[in-house]
Amino acid sequence: xxxxxxxxxxxxxxxxxxxxxxxxxxxxxxxxxxxxxxxxxxxxxxxxxxxxxxxxxxxxxxxxxxxxxxxxxxxxxxxxxxxxxxxxxxxxxxxxxxxxxxxxxxxxxxxxxxxxxxxxxxxxxxxxxxxxxxxxxxxxxxxxxxxxxxxxxxxxxxxxxxxxxxxxxxxxxxxxxxxxxxxxxxxxxxxxxxxxxxxxxxxxxxxxxxxxxxxxxxxxxxxxxxxxxxxxxxxxxxxxxxxxxxxxxxxxxxxxxxxxxxxxxxxxxxxxxxxxxxxxxxxxxxxxxxxxxxxxxxxxxxxxxxxxxxxxxxxxxxxxxxxxxxxxxxxxxxxxxxxxxxxxxxxxxxxxxxxxxxxxxxxxxxxxxxxxxxxxxxxxxxxxxxxxxxxxxxxxxxxxxxxxxxxxxxxxxxxxxxxxxxxxxxxxxxxxxxxxxxxxxxxxxxxxxxxxxxxxxxxxxxxxxxxxxxxxxxxxxxxxxxxxxxxxxxxxxxxxxxxxxxxxxxxxxxxxxxxxxxxxxxxxxxxxxxxxxxxxxxxxxxxxxxxxxxxxxxxxxxxxxxxxxxxxxxxxxxxxxxxxxxxxxxxxxxxxxxxxxxxxxxxxxxxxxxxxxxxxxxxxxxxx
RNA sequence: GCCACCUUAGCUCAGCUGGUUAGAGCGGCUGUUUUGUAAACAGUAGGUCGUCGGUUCGAAUCCGACAGGUGGCUCCA
Numbered sequence: 187x188x189x190x191x192x193x194x195x196x197x198x199x200x201x202x203x204x205x206x207x208x209x210x211x212x213x214x215x216x217x218x219x220x221x222x223x224x225x226x227x228x229x230x231x232x233x234x235x236x237x238x239x240x241x242x243x244x245x246x247x248x249x250x251x252x253x254x255x256x257x258x259x260x261x262x263x264x265x266x267x268x269x270x271x272x273x274x275x276x277x278x279x280x281x282x283x284x285x286x287x288x289x290x291x292x293x294x295x296x297x298x299x300x301x302x303x304x305x306x307x308x309x310x311x312x313x314x315x316x317x318x319x320x321x322x323x324x325x326x327x328x329x330x331x332x333x334x335x336x337x338x339x340x341x342x343x344x345x346x347x348x349x350x351x352x353x354x355x356x357x358x359x360x361x362x363x364x365x366x367x368x369x370x371x372x373x374x375x376x377x378x379x380x381x382x383x384x385x386x387x388x389x390x391x392x393x394x395x396x397x398x399x400x401x402x403x404x405x406x407x408x409x410x411x412x413x414x415x416x417x418x419x420x421x422x423x424x425x426x427x428x429x430x431x432x433x434x435x436x437x438x439x440x441x442x443x444x445x446x447x448x449x450x451x452x453x454x455x456x457x458x459x460x461x462x463x464x465x466x467x468x469x470x471x472x473x474x475x476x477x478x479x480x481x482x483x484x485x486x487x488x489x490x491x492x493x494x495x496x497x498x499x500x501x502x503x504x505x506x507x508x509x510x511x512x513x514x515x516x517x518x519x520x521x522x523x524x525x526x527x528x529x530x531x532x533x534x535x536x537x538x539x540x541x542x543x544x545x546x547x548x549x550x551x552x553x554x555x556x557x558x559x560x561x562x563x564x565x566x567x568x569x570x571x572x573x574x575x576x577x578x579x580x581x582x583x584x585x586x587x588x589x590x591x592x593x594x595x596x597x598x599x600x601x602x603x604x605x606x607x608x609x610x611x612x613x614x615x616x617x618x619x620x621x622x623x624x625x626x627x628x629x630x631x632x633x634x635x636x637x638x639x640x641x642x643x644x645x646x647x648x649x650x651x652x653x654x655x656x657x658x659x660x661x662x663x664x665x666x667x668x669x670x671x672x673x674x675x676x677x678x679x680x681x682x683x684x685x686x687x688x689x690x691x692x693x694x695x696x697x698x699x700x701x702x703x704x705x706x707x708x709x710x711x712x713x714x715x716x717x718x719x720x721x722x723x724x725x726x727x728x729x730x731x732x733x734x735x736x737x738x739x740x741x742x743x744x745x746x747x748x749x750x751x752x753x754x755x756x757x758x759x760x761x762x763x764x765x766x767x768x769x770x771x772x773x774x775x776x777x778x779x780x781x782x783x784x785x786x787x788x789x790x791x792x793x794x795x796x797x798x799x800x801x802x803x804x805x806x807x808x809x810x
Numbered sequence: 811g812c813c814a815c816c817u818u819a820g821c822u823c824a825g826c827u828g829g830u831u832a833g834a835g836c837g838g839c840u841g842u843u844u845u846g847u848a849a850a851c852a853g854u855a856g857g858u859c860g861u862c863g864g865u866u867c868g869a870a871u872c873c874g875a876c877a878g879g880u881g882g883c884u885c886c887a
Contacts, residue, residue: 240866242814245814361813362884363812364814369812374883378882404880415879450851528812529811531811572884624887708847744847747847747848750848768877774847
């Protein structure tokens with residue numbers, strides 16, 4: 187590493203943003219017909235959206251682009267700032283055949299600074315505020331430009347002083363990206379790069395990325411024998427093995443226990459329903475073309491595989507008259523929904539076509555909303571604390587578009603309630619404008635996968651719309667008929683998505699209560715005496731509902747230990763002459779588990795008892 | 811659905827610019843070994859190179875379509 191490189195975020199932002207310009211200059215040099223969209227700094231680097239008409243950039247072109255970028259960096263071109271009157275800028279865009287820039291400038295002329303916030307958030311596919319790019323400083327009627335070498339770009343800056351100060355970078359990938367994030371617009375090519383102040387930091391980052399790949403839930407899912415996929419079954423339809431099913435069941439059991447404690451009752455509903463049900467709920471209009479349809483030969487019913495459960499649950503509510511005394515009425519059901527996601531939108535377990543939700547619905551009076559939501563937030567906190575999974579909180583609110591049902595005033599009220607609950611619960615949060623469901627605002631609890639992608643897990647959602655549409659009623663104290671409010675809630679979210687995040691978070695090292703295999707019993711030899719003794723331990727463990735497995739293969743002890751460690755089994759005991767004589771074992775603890783590594787001998791019964799208690803109380807740290 | 815890329819044995823991967831019978835490690839199976847806390851030794855069986863079609867004297871290798879997958883974009887109740 188040379189002289190102390192700038193380390194402040196601002197400088198890093200400027201470096202990355204400058205590299206976006208340098209990349210654009212390089213591309214323009216190589217393909218002069220290139221038309222440019224936007225090119226901001228992002229979390230680990232930068233990108234630029236490019237339209238090359240006939241030519242498509244592929245990763246094979248990266249070496250060429252990188253070489254040109256390095257040439258520009260070596261030339262140490264100055265980044266020169268200037269402000270131009272907006273009309274002159276538009277004329278520039280026209281004459282230099284940059285239609286995308288021209289469109290931006292025209293919007294800027296028309297809408298002023300609102301464009302800056304658009305550029306800052308939605309254009310980058312990031313929540314507002316993350317980019318940290320400072321807004322335009324140009325005078326009203328003027329726009330800001332930066333120039334390096336022959337390359338001129340509409341840009342708010344800031345930039346480093348010259349191209350030589352842009353730091354270490356590497357182009358990583360190219361992807362299609364719709365102009366202004368709109369599917370109806372032309373798709374441009376987005377070239378991504380990562381960038382850091384020094385080569386050393388860049389190398390470190392790339393190394394971390396390699397490490398993250400080792401935690402990929404798809405890789406671990408295979409290695410730990412948790413789930414598989416089959417082209418014959420179909421895309422986005424994972425199959426869970428015995429071990430993976432243990433995880434699903436244990437997680438669901440805990441999810442249901444916590445909700446049972448705050449009054450949720452289990453219900454059951456079928457997996458298909460008439461299309462009409464969803465026409466009433468409002469889902470059909472919005473999502474109907476993404477569902478799996480089932481045609482009845484007997485009746486003329488148009489049926490669909492259920493894509494969500496709320497309408498079913500509402501029909502149970504609607505099945506008899508309800509009084510305010512019945513409220514809040516709390517139903518829960520863990521069940522699988524089916525959505526025909528478009529091919530390119532499937533992603534490991536986190537986006538599948540058969541989605542198991544630990545769903546629940548609460549019907550309550552408007553006065554009860556706060557209390558209901560608060561109880562749910564506590565459940566979320568408890569659950570994720572035990573799991574050790576850190577969450578971010580997003581308040582998903584509506585935007586000004588017309589894709590939401592219901593009265594705007596009701597929305598404002600609902601969003602206010604949600605915000606209050608989160609603030610009262612002392613949670614840090616950010617707002618996701620435009621992230622609401624069409625029927626109401628949500629609190630989205632977000633977890634991160636190994637690559638840092640944020641995925642929604644737990645989510646309480648407010649809904650004033652559907653109870654209205656289904657004509658749900660309750661008799662209030664004064665005998666008048668009122669419409670209940672509905673609160674949707676899932677604690678795991680979808681079990682599949684939750685597992686994708688959780689497998690990556692733990693790297694497959696599950697706490698003992700969740701581990702598909704809790705104890706592995708390894709025999710030193712295959713003599714009758716040893717086998718019988720080991721089998722008797724296996725039986726005892728099973729009597730205590732411990733998931734124990736016996737490895738009586740004809741292999742060395744070293745190898746069997748290794749295999750147990752590879753499968754991330756929390757406890758391993760070795761059975762040989764010594765153990766048979768003493769009736770005691772020295773348990774071997776999985777290498778990541780924080781426990782004193784003294785080789786303490788335990789009576790076998792005591793050891794099994796300790797493990798059973800650990801499983802029952804769901805403690806995350808072993809007490810051995 | 812869109813853009814780029816990937817698909818060779820159960821798994822991880824070799825196989826140079828098209829040239830005979832496609833290789834390795836792990837795993838599996840068989841035998842020897844009876845093992846003391848992260849890999850005993852030997853032998854052996856597994857592949858119509860994702861599928862279909864095309865170019866060519868000749869295709870794992872080049873082209874196309876489809877399927878599955880990866881990273882993005884769009885969408886996400």
